[in-house]
Amino acid sequence: MNILKSLLASAAILVPAVAMAEGETIGFSQIGSESGWRAAETTVTKQQAEERGYDLKFADAQQKQENQIKAIRSFVAQGVDAILLAPVVATGWEEVLEEAKDADIPVILLDRNIDAPEDLYMTAVTSDQVHEGMVAGNWLVEAVGDAECPVVELQGTTGSSPAISRKKGFEEAIAAADNISITRSQTGDFTRAQGKVVMESFLKSEGGENICALYAHNDDMAVGAIQAIKEAGLKPGEDIKIVSIDSVPDIHLAMKAGEANATVELTPNMAGPAFDVLEAYWKDGTMPPKWIQTESKLYTSDDDNAAIYESKKDLGY
């Protein structure tokens, strides 16, 4: 106990020296690296920080909230200029975010939102998953024109929020088009293997000639489905149009080969908009809105998919 006392005493004398000479220091508490997209988000955040000359302190929480809380506390103790947080769960952030607020360190949420009073964070940068589904639906409406078009749908994991939202958005987009209807819809669990299996069953039960388009809630399932369509002796991208979401490198390869038609990007660049907000705030104190929606960009086979593949393949997907 004596040691603790003397530590406290010495700590009280040593006033924390936190002043940084140049280049802002930013702490980034990431959930982990559970998916390819998450790994890409980490890579892009590091790249963005380097481009702008920030000193990025990166902490991987290994999927544990306690590690994220510890990391944020350490960032505060270190006196960073801003904190980026990709929260692993929505609850339980009040106490630690209050400490950050108390130390006048802005916190920006990436990719997910939290259940906490809005004054505890500066803004949240997330995508709008309903909008993503809508972009995919709108593309299909335009692509088929007036032709009759029965659609099969590969859903994400049952009950997961991206699956619910992406389904909702797509349905809203095709609601006005009487010639487009969803004939079959099943979960492919966001995986390549399940996407293939479920597509095989669609082809058997409906018959390949009765399917005009496939809508998959993510690219991985679409890639699996392409395989199934090929094995059934049909041409993916021509006989059956394929639209999916995420824009992972492999779907761009498929689009280059003419085997897929369109994908909606879930951008891994959440840090870019966050850094823009911080720069504006540091410059003249501009407070951003509480929600910044990332762009859900549509890529089709008209784009230079080879180049997109090259630019994405090293991000860690």
Place this chain on the structure above:
Amino acid sequence: MSQSTKLPLYITLATFVLAFVLCAAQYPAMASTRVVANLLTDNAFLGITAVGMTFVILSGGIDLSVGSVIAFTGVFLAVILRDTSIHPLVAFALVLLITTGFGAAMGGIIHYLEMPPFIVTLAGMFLMRGLAYVLSTESVPITHEFYDWLQSLYWKAPGGGRFRLTGALMLLTYVAAMIVLHRTRFGQNVYAIGGSAQTAQLMGVPRARTTIGIYAVSGGLAGLAGIVYTLYTSAGYSLATVGVELDAIAAVVIGGTLLSGGSGFVAGTFFGILIMGLIQTYIVFDGTLSSWWTKIVIGGLLFAFIMLQKGLGWATTARIRLLTASDARS
């Protein structure tokens, strides 16, 4: 206690002080009240768990259920405070009763059915995690003014560090554990069973009562750690604190307690916890190292301490042999 049993404790202490000085030399901001306060607050639940684990390991056993017990406690409290109007203090008492009883039951099975603690507490781990899932698979927020009041209890030190209630609770737990282990009959019995169960039996140590007591202490302290964890995150989540039992075991061993039982101190465990917290803090301060280095460094430390224990064991046997040999000659 002879010098050789205290040596691991001194080494742990020296390791911590040296590590802290090195960290502070590289990052002056680490020698701030904030970091000290964070070490206490962030490790409070793990620290309390590790006290219970020290009891268990001192007796030569192991308790793998504590991480699940913490998660169960959190979900139980969150659900009960959401669905009923009972006061959190009543809920605390209830959950401590459940977890202490759960620990005691495991202790009873270990003793009376002569089952290895590893298997019994492994079953306990699955059972408690499963119960937590049954209560809720989602993270349940806790909103109660009593919680807000408890969370608002802190002392803000010069330099911005916040010494919170949970940190103080952890320190209190350590003091209480020291008193129990060194000043009570029960404490002596824990050491006796860990030294040699048969000798303890011959000495008239009540083995059944002591074993049940040990696991009850571990279960109860895991429950207390669960309460602290809900104060830490204001939520109960069935996926929380996976693998905390292993962190607790690591802290106990780094703290100089013999895995075979019979020798060690809770004070050592305390510094074991602080060393682990310090490594994590250093890695965040550095900001470029992968956070998995925490595990690598802790693994290295564990290995070093196990080797140290082995070395001390050999040295002691050698000395006893030497002494008995000289006794025989004279």
